Amino acid sequence: MPDTTRTAESDPTKTMDEPTGSTSSSSAHEVSPHLEPKPASETPSTETIFDCRNVDVLYSGKLAVAEVTAPLMKREITALIGPSGCGKSTFLRCLNRMNDLIPGAEVRGEIIYHGQDLYAKDVDPVQVRKHIGMVFQKPNPFPKSIYENIAFGPRIVGMKGDMDEIVENALKRASLWDDVKDRLKDNAFGMSGGQQQRLCIARALAVEPDVLLMDEPCSALDPISTNRIEDLMLEIKEQYSIVIVTHNMQQAARVSDKTAFFTVDLSAGESNRVGRLVEHDVTEKIFTQPEDKRTEEYVTGKFG
Structure with a gap:
C-alpha cells in the first residue's frame, strides 16, 4: 500500500458558502491542466475516469x-451498494475530496x-469539486429563487456566457425547464421534493x-419522483x-452499468466496523452470477 497520507482540510476559506459540492466559493487557484476534462469527442467510453488504488479512510x-x-x-x-455502515458514502466523498471538510478525516x-x-x-x-459535482441524499436548494439557485455556481466560478442561457440549459438537462420556465423568480422552497432534487442536479450541472x-x-422521494x-x-x-450510492438494489439493477458491493468486516481484528469492497463488476453479473458468496447473500436478501 502506498504510504502517502492525506489529512482533512483545515482552511475554512476553501469550503462553500452554501452546501453543494459542485459550486465551491473559491477559484483562487487555477485548475491543474491534468484535471481539465478531455473533450467528449476524444474520450472513448471505455476510458477509466477514476483509478482507485488501495484507498483507506x-x-x-x-x-x-x-x-x-x-x-x-x-x-x-456505477452503483455502490451494501448494508448500512459499510463505507459507501465515505468512499463516494473521497472522489471529490468532500472528506477534507470533516475534522479528523484522513485518506490514504x-x-x-x-x-x-x-x-x-x-x-x-476547490477546483476538484468544480469538476466533480455532488448531489446529496436530501434536496438542499438554497433559500433563493429557482433562477438564482442555478446561477449561483456559474457566477462563483466565473463562467462566461449569457446567464439566462446557462440557467435554461441546466434546467433542460435536468428535465425541469418545462416545469419551472414560467416561475423562475419563485422561491425554490415552493417546489415539490422531486423538483427540488432535480433542481439540485441542475445546479450541479450548471458549472459543467x-x-x-x-x-x-432518491431515498427521500416518492416512486414517481424516483422514476x-x-x-x-x-x-x-x-x-x-x-x-451513485443506493440502498435500493432494484434501482442499482435498473440504472447502473457497473456495481460495487461493500460490506462491513468485523473479522479482521479491528475494534471498530470497517467497510471493505467485496466485488466490483458488470451489474448483470453482480446480480445473477456474483463471484463472492457474501455478494450473493446480500443481493438475494439473506442479509443487509
Missing part, C-alpha cells in the same frame, strides 16, 4: 474504509483522475462538471460519468 485515527481498489469508467453509471492510497492523483499536494480541492456523484438521491430521477440519470450519462 480513517476518522480520528480509526479505520473506516480499507483497501478499496477499483477502476470507475467514463460515461457509465491513490485516486487517479485524468492521470493525476486527486490528493497530490499541488491539487486544489465532468463527473456527478449522487449519495442516495424521473432514474430516467434523468440514464439520459445524462451520455455526457457525464455518474457514481
Whole structure:
C-alpha cells in the first residue's frame, strides 16, 4: 500500500458558502491542466475516469474504509451498494475530496483522475469539486429563487456566457425547464421534493462538471419522483460519468452499468466496523452470477 497520507482540510476559506459540492466559493487557484476534462469527442467510453488504488479512510485515527481498489469508467453509471455502515458514502466523498471538510478525516492510497492523483499536494480541492459535482441524499436548494439557485455556481466560478442561457440549459438537462420556465423568480422552497432534487442536479450541472456523484438521491422521494430521477440519470450519462450510492438494489439493477458491493468486516481484528469492497463488476453479473458468496447473500436478501 502506498504510504502517502492525506489529512482533512483545515482552511475554512476553501469550503462553500452554501452546501453543494459542485459550486465551491473559491477559484483562487487555477485548475491543474491534468484535471481539465478531455473533450467528449476524444474520450472513448471505455476510458477509466477514476483509478482507485488501495484507498483507506480513517476518522480520528480509526479505520473506516480499507483497501478499496477499483477502476470507475467514463460515461457509465456505477452503483455502490451494501448494508448500512459499510463505507459507501465515505468512499463516494473521497472522489471529490468532500472528506477534507470533516475534522479528523484522513485518506490514504491513490485516486487517479485524468492521470493525476486527486490528493497530490499541488491539487486544489476547490477546483476538484468544480469538476466533480455532488448531489446529496436530501434536496438542499438554497433559500433563493429557482433562477438564482442555478446561477449561483456559474457566477462563483466565473463562467462566461449569457446567464439566462446557462440557467435554461441546466434546467433542460435536468428535465425541469418545462416545469419551472414560467416561475423562475419563485422561491425554490415552493417546489415539490422531486423538483427540488432535480433542481439540485441542475445546479450541479450548471458549472459543467465532468463527473456527478449522487449519495442516495432518491431515498427521500416518492416512486414517481424516483422514476424521473432514474430516467434523468440514464439520459445524462451520455455526457457525464455518474457514481451513485443506493440502498435500493432494484434501482442499482435498473440504472447502473457497473456495481460495487461493500460490506462491513468485523473479522479482521479491528475494534471498530470497517467497510471493505467485496466485488466490483458488470451489474448483470453482480446480480445473477456474483463471484463472492457474501455478494450473493446480500443481493438475494439473506442479509443487509
